[in-house]
Amino acid sequence: LIQVARLGKDYPLVGGGVTPVLRDIDLSIAPGEFVAIMGPSGSGKSTFMNILGCLDTPSVGVYHLAGQSVATLDSDRLAELRNRHIGFVFQGFNLLQRSSIVDNVGLPLLYAGVGKAERRRQAQSLLEQVGLGHRADARPNQLSGGQQQRVAIARALANQPPLILADEPTGNLDTQTSTEIMTLFRRLNAEQGITLILVTHEPDIARYARRLVRFKDGHIVHDGEVRL
Amino acid sequence: LIQVARLGKDYPLVGGGVTPVLRDIDLSIAPGEFVAIMGPSGSGKSTFMNILGCLDTPSVGVYHLAGQSVATLDSDRLAELRNRHIGFVFQGFNLLQRSSIVDNVGLPLLYAGVGKAERRRQAQSLLEQVGLGHRADARPNQLSGGQQQRVAIARALANQPPLILADEPTGNLDTQTSTEIMTLFRRLNAEQGITLILVTHEPDIARYARRLVRFKDGHIVHDGEVRL
Numbered sequence: 339l340i341q342v343a344r345l346g347k348d349y350p351l352v353g354g355g356v357t358p359v360l361r362d363i364d365l366s367i368a369p370g371e372f373v374a375i376m377g378p379s380g381s382g383k384s385t386f387m388n389i390l391g392c393l394d395t396p397s398v399g400v401y402h403l404a405g406q407s408v409a410t411l412d413s414d415r416l417a418e419l420r421n422r423h424i425g426f427v428f429q430g431f432n433l434l435q436r437s438s439i440v441d442n443v444g445l446p447l448l449y450a451g452v453g454k455a456e457r458r459r460q461a462q463s464l465l466e467q468v469g470l471g472h473r474a475d476a477r478p479n480q481l482s483g484g485q486q487q488r489v490a491i492a493r494a495l496a497n498q499p500p501l502i503l504a505d506e507p508t509g510n511l512d513t514q515t516s517t518e519i520m521t522l523f524r525r526l527n528a529e530q531g532i533t534l535i536l537v538t539h540e541p542d543i544a545r546y547a548r549r550l551v552r553f554k555d556g557h558i559v560h561d562g563e564v565r566l
Numbered sequence: 567l568i569q570v571a572r573l574g575k576d577y578p579l580v581g582g583g584v585t586p587v588l589r590d591i592d593l594s595i596a597p598g599e600f601v602a603i604m605g606p607s608g609s610g611k612s613t614f615m616n617i618l619g620c621l622d623t624p625s626v627g628v629y630h631l632a633g634q635s636v637a638t639l640d641s642d643r644l645a646e647l648r649n650r651h652i653g654f655v656f657q658g659f660n661l662l663q664r665s666s667i668v669d670n671v672g673l674p675l676l677y678a679g680v681g682k683a684e685r686r687r688q689a690q691s692l693l694e695q696v697g698l699g700h701r702a703d704a705r706p707n708q709l710s711g712g713q714q715q716r717v718a719i720a721r722a723l724a725n726q727p728p729l730i731l732a733d734e735p736t737g738n739l740d741t742q743t744s745t746e747i748m749t750l751f752r753r754l755n756a757e758q759g760i761t762l763i764l765v766t767h768e769p770d771i772a773r774y775a776r777r778l779v780r781f782k783d784g785h786i787v788h789d790g791e792v793r794l
């Protein structure tokens with residue numbers, strides 16, 4: 339499903355020049371895998387996830403998604419991939435502040451052309467799966483940090499995408515709620531074959547995965563067993 | 567230092583009416599204490615921290631800070647308390663997006679009337695304490711999630727406030743960086759007697775504290791030993 343070869347990413351530096359943030363990344367992920375990504379703060383995990391999610395482009399190297407080189411796709415095709423085939427849980431949630439959470443969760447369904455009543459029904463059901471059905475009409479800023487994180491998770495599940503990229507999805511959640519979310523993810527992976535790539539810094543969360551990729555200074559330094 | 571009695575907080579509900587978010591909170595914290603606050607997502611921890619930090623007011627009950635009833639203070643005195651005597655690490659960081667991180671960290675010093683060169687010097691030193699001295703001129707959106715969290719921590723330490731309120735300060739940090747931050751907090755508490763109140767959902771982080779307060783549905787259900 340995902341083929342990354344010799345991938346690198348530079349960012350411009352404030353004083354001029356560039357800083358390499360990802361270097362020489364080789365990675366291959368098959369459909370249905372459940373992969374945990376770990377690594378120190380600033381090691382490049384979110385940058386890598388943004389490239390996988392077609393939200394950013396590499397400076398060098400190739401990224402093939404479902405057999406297609408992402409660099410060759412036009413912007414319509416990229417938008418379609420992002421909105422309908424990839425579910426993204428952002429480290430910063432990225433919710434629309436002026437919309438209700440049921441509208442936020444329904445946004446990928448809107449992009450998929452789903453009608454209004456059906457969007458509301460599906461979004462309500464997703465909110466119930468993360469324990470927030472009773473707050474459907476609330477705005478994000480009327481919710482706690484962990485509640486907003488759960489809205490971001492529910493939105494990523496809309497459209498039942500074949501690939502879910504989750505960047506620290508339990509960072510603001512207590513142990514009980516984290517377990518509920520990880521149990522949900524594990525079920526989606528086991529029952530529907532959804533490919534799941536999850537960034538976390540908590541070993542207890544990483545243990546739900548079947549493969550661990552470790553980043554350090556923009557490189558992959560481990561790729562294999564989840565032995566924590 | 568902190569005396570809370572019969573404190574409650576309601577929020578207006580979207581459909582009309584109110585929802586109680588905090589109820590009948592009694593709590594007393596002496597100077598120099600190191601308290602961890604835990605509880606499920608949505609149980610009222612951040613709401614309580616905002617009231618302690620003089621950013622919000624209770625609906626009922628009293629809050630005395632350093633012997634003064636906060637409800638009786640005028641807005642100038644409240645602003646002075648917030649900017650000079652309390653350091654707040656927000657769950658959502660709350661950094662100014664259009665300022666460099668060294669200016670962000672220097673903001674409390676500006677409120678304290680510290681001159682420009684001295685502000686820069688102190689802010690640079692604080693950034694170095696959290697491992698970000700080399701990124702002083704970066705904007706927050708040029709940093710990783712964990713780096714932004716560390717800028718928020720550094721800013722809370724400016725002015726060496728006698729009280730630090732930290733709302734999930736390690737939520738986006740890997741184990742190594744979390745340990746560095748908690749070691750820094752423990753040293754400030756042990757050597758300078760700074761009172762530290764820290765919300766976390768991770769038992770490993772709570773264990774640095776000497777007292778644990780547990781929230782559930784807006785109530786305090788445990789207040790005592792950190793036995794996790």
Ligand SMILES: Nc1ncnc2c1ncn2[C@@H]1O[C@H](COP(=O)(O)OP(=O)(O)OP(=O)(O)O)[C@@H](O)[C@H]1O
Nearest residue numbers: 480481482483484485577607608609610611612613
């Ligand atoms: N402005 C608001 N209007 C309505 N309800 C609110 C508002 N702000 C917070 N709430 C509600 O108050 C409750 C407590 O929120 P709070 O942010 O204090 O929880 P928390 O314990 O910090 O949770 P978390 O661990 O998820 O950060 C939640 O149910 C939240 O939805």
Ligand SMILES: Nc1ncnc2c1ncn2[C@@H]1O[C@H](COP(=O)(O)OP(=O)(O)OP(=O)(O)O)[C@@H](O)[C@H]1O
Nearest residue numbers: 349379380381382383384385708709710711712713
């Ligand atoms: N727009 C940008 N300009 C310059 N540098 C950037 C930019 N965005 C990210 N970086 C840098 O790239 C590096 C990797 O960032 P990234 O967000 O991928 O880290 P991360 O592994 O997700 O960290 P965390 O665990 O703290 O979330 C960091 O040093 C960061 O400061």
Ligand SMILES: [Mg+2]
Nearest residue numbers: 384429710711
């Ligand atoms: Mg990140």
Ligand SMILES: [Mg+2]
Nearest residue numbers: 482483612657
């Ligand atoms: Mg909170």
